[in-house]
Amino acid sequence: MSSGRCAACRYLRRRCTQDCILSPYFPSNNPQRFASVHRIYGASNVTKLLQRLPTHLRAEAADSLYFEAQCRLEDPVYGCVGLIFLLQQQIHSAESQLIKTQAEIAVMKSQTQHPQTQPFRAISGSNNLLLQQSDNDANLSFSNQVSSGFI
Protein backbone atom coordinates (compact mmCIF):
# COMPACT_ATOMS: atom_id res chain seq x y z
CA MET A 1 0.00 0.00 0.00
CA SER A 2 1.45 3.37 -0.97
CA SER A 3 0.85 6.22 1.46
CA GLY A 4 1.69 8.87 -1.18
CA ARG A 5 4.39 10.26 1.10
CA CYS A 6 7.78 11.29 -0.28
CA ALA A 7 10.87 9.35 0.80
CA ALA A 8 11.76 12.03 3.37
CA CYS A 9 8.34 12.08 5.05
CA ARG A 10 8.20 8.30 4.98
CA TYR A 11 11.66 8.11 6.58
CA LEU A 12 10.72 10.71 9.19
CA ARG A 13 7.31 9.06 9.79
CA ARG A 14 5.32 12.21 9.24
CA ARG A 15 2.51 13.41 6.98
CA CYS A 16 3.63 14.64 3.55
CA THR A 17 1.76 17.86 2.85
CA GLN A 18 1.22 19.40 -0.56
CA ASP A 19 3.85 22.05 0.15
CA CYS A 20 6.50 19.59 1.44
CA ILE A 21 9.80 21.16 0.37
CA LEU A 22 11.64 17.83 0.23
CA SER A 23 9.02 15.93 -1.78
CA PRO A 24 10.13 16.97 -5.33
CA TYR A 25 13.76 15.99 -4.68
CA PHE A 26 13.33 12.83 -2.62
CA PRO A 27 10.73 10.71 -4.38
CA SER A 28 9.26 7.70 -2.63
CA ASN A 29 10.77 5.28 -5.16
CA ASN A 30 14.33 6.16 -4.01
CA PRO A 31 14.36 5.92 -0.20
CA GLN A 32 18.14 5.43 -0.09
CA ARG A 33 18.71 8.90 -1.55
CA PHE A 34 17.07 10.61 1.42
CA ALA A 35 18.56 8.16 3.92
CA SER A 36 22.09 9.10 2.76
CA VAL A 37 21.49 12.83 2.90
CA HIS A 38 19.73 12.54 6.27
CA ARG A 39 22.57 10.55 7.76
CA ILE A 40 25.20 13.16 6.86
CA TYR A 41 23.34 16.48 7.12
CA GLY A 42 20.12 15.76 8.99
CA ALA A 43 16.66 16.56 7.65
CA SER A 44 16.54 19.96 9.32
CA ASN A 45 19.78 21.21 7.72
CA VAL A 46 18.77 19.96 4.26
CA THR A 47 15.35 21.61 4.62
CA LYS A 48 16.91 24.91 5.73
CA LEU A 49 19.41 24.86 2.87
CA LEU A 50 16.71 24.22 0.25
CA GLN A 51 14.42 26.84 1.76
CA ARG A 52 17.09 29.50 1.34
CA LEU A 53 17.39 28.77 -2.40
CA PRO A 54 15.07 29.84 -5.22
CA THR A 55 12.90 26.95 -6.43
CA HIS A 56 14.69 26.51 -9.77
CA LEU A 57 18.03 25.81 -8.05
CA ARG A 58 16.78 23.30 -5.48
CA ALA A 59 16.99 20.19 -7.67
CA GLU A 60 20.68 20.84 -8.42
CA ALA A 61 21.35 21.52 -4.75
CA ALA A 62 19.63 18.28 -3.70
CA ASP A 63 21.72 16.39 -6.28
CA SER A 64 24.99 17.87 -5.06
CA LEU A 65 24.05 17.23 -1.41
CA TYR A 66 23.35 13.62 -2.30
CA PHE A 67 26.65 13.33 -4.16
CA GLU A 68 28.61 14.72 -1.20
CA ALA A 69 26.67 12.55 1.26
CA GLN A 70 27.45 9.42 -0.77
CA CYS A 71 31.12 10.37 -0.93
CA ARG A 72 31.20 10.90 2.85
CA LEU A 73 29.51 7.56 3.50
CA GLU A 74 32.02 5.81 1.24
CA ASP A 75 35.01 7.72 2.61
CA PRO A 76 34.20 9.03 6.11
CA VAL A 77 37.63 10.64 6.48
CA TYR A 78 37.93 12.63 3.26
CA GLY A 79 34.47 12.57 1.65
CA CYS A 80 34.52 14.19 -1.76
CA VAL A 81 37.61 16.19 -0.79
CA GLY A 82 39.47 12.94 -1.49
CA LEU A 83 38.10 13.12 -5.01
CA ILE A 84 39.33 16.70 -5.35
CA PHE A 85 42.86 15.66 -4.34
CA LEU A 86 42.73 12.86 -6.90
CA LEU A 87 41.61 15.21 -9.67
CA GLN A 88 44.33 17.71 -8.75
CA GLN A 89 46.93 14.96 -9.09
CA GLN A 90 45.52 14.03 -12.50
CA ILE A 91 45.65 17.65 -13.63
CA HIS A 92 49.22 18.00 -12.47
CA SER A 93 50.18 14.80 -14.24
CA ALA A 94 48.46 15.83 -17.50
CA GLU A 95 49.97 19.32 -17.32
CA SER A 96 53.48 17.99 -16.70
CA GLN A 97 53.15 15.59 -19.61
CA LEU A 98 51.85 18.40 -21.81
CA ILE A 99 54.73 20.71 -20.98
CA LYS A 100 57.27 17.96 -21.65
CA THR A 101 55.61 17.20 -24.97
CA GLN A 102 55.56 20.88 -25.92
CA ALA A 103 59.25 21.12 -25.05
CA GLU A 104 59.89 18.12 -27.28
CA ILE A 105 58.06 19.87 -30.12
CA ALA A 106 60.10 23.03 -29.60
CA VAL A 107 63.30 21.00 -29.90
CA MET A 108 62.02 19.20 -32.98
CA LYS A 109 61.03 22.49 -34.62
CA SER A 110 64.43 23.99 -33.98
CA GLN A 111 65.98 20.83 -35.43
CA THR A 112 63.77 21.09 -38.51
CA GLN A 113 64.87 24.67 -39.00
CA HIS A 114 68.56 23.93 -38.29
CA PRO A 115 68.99 20.26 -39.26
CA GLN A 116 72.79 20.48 -39.32
CA THR A 117 73.26 20.67 -35.50
CA GLN A 118 72.29 17.20 -34.21
CA PRO A 119 70.59 14.09 -35.55
CA PHE A 120 66.88 13.91 -34.55
CA ARG A 121 66.97 10.74 -32.44
CA ALA A 122 69.60 12.13 -30.11
CA ILE A 123 67.57 15.18 -29.18
CA SER A 124 64.57 13.92 -27.29
CA GLY A 125 66.61 12.96 -24.21
CA SER A 126 68.95 15.92 -24.31
CA ASN A 127 66.94 18.76 -22.83
CA ASN A 128 66.50 17.60 -19.25
CA LEU A 129 67.10 21.09 -17.93
CA LEU A 130 64.27 22.49 -20.02
CA LEU A 131 61.93 19.70 -18.95
CA GLN A 132 62.77 20.17 -15.28
CA GLN A 133 62.04 23.87 -15.59
CA SER A 134 58.76 23.07 -17.32
CA ASP A 135 57.84 20.71 -14.48
CA ASN A 136 58.44 23.48 -11.98
CA ASP A 137 56.20 25.79 -13.98
CA ALA A 138 53.45 23.17 -13.94
CA ASN A 139 53.73 22.83 -10.17
CA LEU A 140 53.40 26.57 -9.74
CA SER A 141 50.43 26.97 -12.03
CA PHE A 142 48.30 24.47 -10.14
CA SER A 143 49.33 25.12 -6.56
CA ASN A 144 46.58 26.54 -4.33
CA GLN A 145 44.06 26.18 -7.12
CA VAL A 146 41.61 24.23 -5.03
CA SER A 147 42.59 24.43 -1.40
CA SER A 148 41.85 28.18 -1.29
CA GLY A 149 43.15 28.33 2.23
CA PHE A 150 40.34 26.27 3.73
CA ILE A 151 42.44 23.39 4.93
Added chain:
Amino acid sequence: MSSGRCAACRYLRRRCTQDCILSPYFPSNNPQRFASVHRIYGASNVTKLLQRLPTHLRAEAADSLYFEAQCRLEDPVYGCVGLIFLLQQQIHSAESQLIKTQAEIAVMKSQTQHPQTQPFRAISGSNNLLLQQSDNDANLSFSNQVSSGFI
Protein backbone atom coordinates in the same frame (compact mmCIF):
# COMPACT_ATOMS: atom_id res chain seq x y z
CA MET B 1 38.37 36.07 30.33
CA SER B 2 38.94 32.63 28.82
CA SER B 3 36.64 29.84 29.95
CA GLY B 4 39.00 27.10 28.63
CA ARG B 5 36.19 25.71 26.51
CA CYS B 6 36.79 24.63 22.90
CA ALA B 7 35.08 26.54 20.09
CA ALA B 8 32.37 23.89 19.81
CA CYS B 9 31.46 23.90 23.51
CA ARG B 10 31.60 27.68 23.59
CA TYR B 11 29.30 27.84 20.55
CA LEU B 12 26.92 25.29 22.06
CA ARG B 13 27.09 27.02 25.50
CA ARG B 14 28.02 23.86 27.35
CA ARG B 15 30.82 22.66 29.63
CA CYS B 16 33.91 21.36 27.83
CA THR B 17 34.98 18.17 29.55
CA GLN B 18 38.42 16.59 29.36
CA ASP B 19 37.12 13.93 26.97
CA CYS B 20 35.32 16.36 24.64
CA ILE B 21 35.64 14.74 21.21
CA LEU B 22 35.41 18.06 19.33
CA SER B 23 37.94 19.95 21.43
CA PRO B 24 41.16 18.88 19.59
CA TYR B 25 39.75 19.82 16.18
CA PHE B 26 37.88 23.00 16.99
CA PRO B 27 40.19 25.14 19.15
CA SER B 28 38.80 28.19 20.91
CA ASN B 29 40.95 30.56 18.86
CA ASN B 30 39.07 29.66 15.65
CA PRO B 31 35.35 29.94 16.43
CA GLN B 32 34.43 30.38 12.76
CA ARG B 33 35.70 26.88 11.94
CA PHE B 34 33.14 25.23 14.19
CA ALA B 35 30.40 27.69 13.24
CA SER B 36 30.76 26.70 9.56
CA VAL B 37 30.74 22.97 10.22
CA HIS B 38 27.83 23.33 12.67
CA ARG B 39 25.75 25.29 10.18
CA ILE B 40 26.06 22.65 7.46
CA TYR B 41 26.17 19.35 9.37
CA GLY B 42 25.03 20.13 12.91
CA ALA B 43 27.10 19.34 16.01
CA SER B 44 25.46 15.97 16.52
CA ASN B 45 26.32 14.67 13.04
CA VAL B 46 29.92 15.89 13.27
CA THR B 47 30.30 14.27 16.69
CA LYS B 48 28.85 10.98 15.44
CA LEU B 49 31.11 10.98 12.39
CA LEU B 50 34.25 11.61 14.45
CA GLN B 51 33.23 9.02 17.06
CA ARG B 52 33.05 6.34 14.37
CA LEU B 53 36.65 7.02 13.29
CA PRO B 54 39.89 5.95 14.95
CA THR B 55 41.56 8.85 16.76
CA HIS B 56 44.44 9.22 14.30
CA LEU B 57 42.04 9.91 11.40
CA ARG B 58 39.83 12.46 13.14
CA ALA B 59 41.94 15.55 12.42
CA GLU B 60 41.87 14.85 8.68
CA ALA B 61 38.13 14.20 8.81
CA ALA B 62 37.52 17.48 10.68
CA ASP B 63 39.60 19.31 8.07
CA SER B 64 37.70 17.82 5.16
CA LEU B 65 34.34 18.49 6.84
CA TYR B 66 35.39 22.11 7.31
CA PHE B 67 36.50 22.34 3.68
CA GLU B 68 33.17 20.97 2.43
CA ALA B 69 31.22 23.19 4.81
CA GLN B 70 33.05 26.29 3.58
CA CYS B 71 32.41 25.30 -0.04
CA ARG B 72 28.72 24.82 0.71
CA LEU B 73 28.47 28.17 2.47
CA GLU B 74 30.15 29.88 -0.49
CA ASP B 75 28.15 27.96 -3.09
CA PRO B 76 24.90 26.69 -1.52
CA VAL B 77 23.78 25.06 -4.78
CA TYR B 78 26.84 23.03 -5.75
CA GLY B 79 29.15 23.09 -2.71
CA CYS B 80 32.46 21.45 -3.48
CA VAL B 81 30.83 19.42 -6.28
CA GLY B 82 31.14 22.66 -8.27
CA LEU B 83 34.87 22.45 -7.69
CA ILE B 84 34.91 18.86 -8.92
CA PHE B 85 33.17 19.87 -12.16
CA LEU B 86 35.72 22.65 -12.62
CA LEU B 87 38.64 20.27 -12.10
CA GLN B 88 37.12 17.77 -14.53
CA GLN B 89 36.92 20.49 -17.16
CA GLN B 90 40.57 21.38 -16.55
CA ILE B 91 41.58 17.73 -16.89
CA HIS B 92 39.66 17.38 -20.10
CA SER B 93 41.22 20.54 -21.47
CA ALA B 94 44.75 19.46 -20.54
CA GLU B 95 44.17 15.97 -21.94
CA SER B 96 42.80 17.30 -25.22
CA GLN B 97 45.73 19.65 -25.56
CA LEU B 98 48.14 16.81 -24.79
CA ILE B 99 46.63 14.52 -27.39
CA LYS B 100 46.73 17.25 -30.04
CA THR B 101 50.35 17.96 -29.19
CA GLN B 102 51.25 14.27 -29.35
CA ALA B 103 49.54 14.04 -32.73
CA GLU B 104 51.57 17.02 -33.87
CA ILE B 105 54.75 15.26 -32.77
CA ALA B 106 53.75 12.12 -34.65
CA VAL B 107 53.29 14.15 -37.82
CA MET B 108 56.60 15.95 -37.30
CA LYS B 109 58.40 12.65 -36.74
CA SER B 110 56.96 11.18 -39.90
CA GLN B 111 58.01 14.35 -41.73
CA THR B 112 61.51 14.07 -40.33
CA GLN B 113 61.72 10.48 -41.54
CA HIS B 114 60.16 11.28 -44.97
CA PRO B 115 61.04 14.95 -45.55
CA GLN B 116 60.15 14.84 -49.26
CA THR B 117 56.35 14.67 -48.78
CA GLN B 118 55.36 18.15 -47.44
CA PRO B 119 57.11 21.18 -46.03
CA PHE B 120 56.90 21.34 -42.20
CA ARG B 121 54.84 24.52 -41.83
CA ALA B 122 51.98 23.13 -43.88
CA ILE B 123 51.60 20.08 -41.66
CA SER B 124 50.43 21.38 -38.31
CA GLY B 125 47.00 22.40 -39.61
CA SER B 126 46.57 19.44 -41.93
CA ASN B 127 45.57 16.62 -39.63
CA ASN B 128 42.21 17.81 -38.38
CA LEU B 129 40.71 14.37 -38.70
CA LEU B 130 43.40 12.88 -36.48
CA LEU B 131 42.94 15.64 -33.89
CA GLN B 132 39.18 15.24 -33.85
CA GLN B 133 39.62 11.54 -33.25
CA SER B 134 42.07 12.28 -30.46
CA ASP B 135 39.56 14.65 -28.87
CA ASN B 136 36.94 11.93 -28.88
CA ASP B 137 39.39 9.57 -27.22
CA ALA B 138 40.01 12.18 -24.50
CA ASN B 139 36.28 12.54 -23.90
CA LEU B 140 35.90 8.80 -23.50
CA SER B 141 38.82 8.40 -21.14
CA PHE B 142 37.44 10.92 -18.65
CA SER B 143 33.72 10.30 -18.89
CA ASN B 144 32.16 8.92 -15.70
CA GLN B 145 35.46 9.27 -13.88
CA VAL B 146 34.03 11.28 -11.04
CA SER B 147 30.27 11.18 -11.18
CA SER B 148 30.27 7.44 -10.41
CA GLY B 149 26.54 7.32 -10.96
CA PHE B 150 25.71 9.37 -7.87
CA ILE B 151 24.09 12.28 -9.68
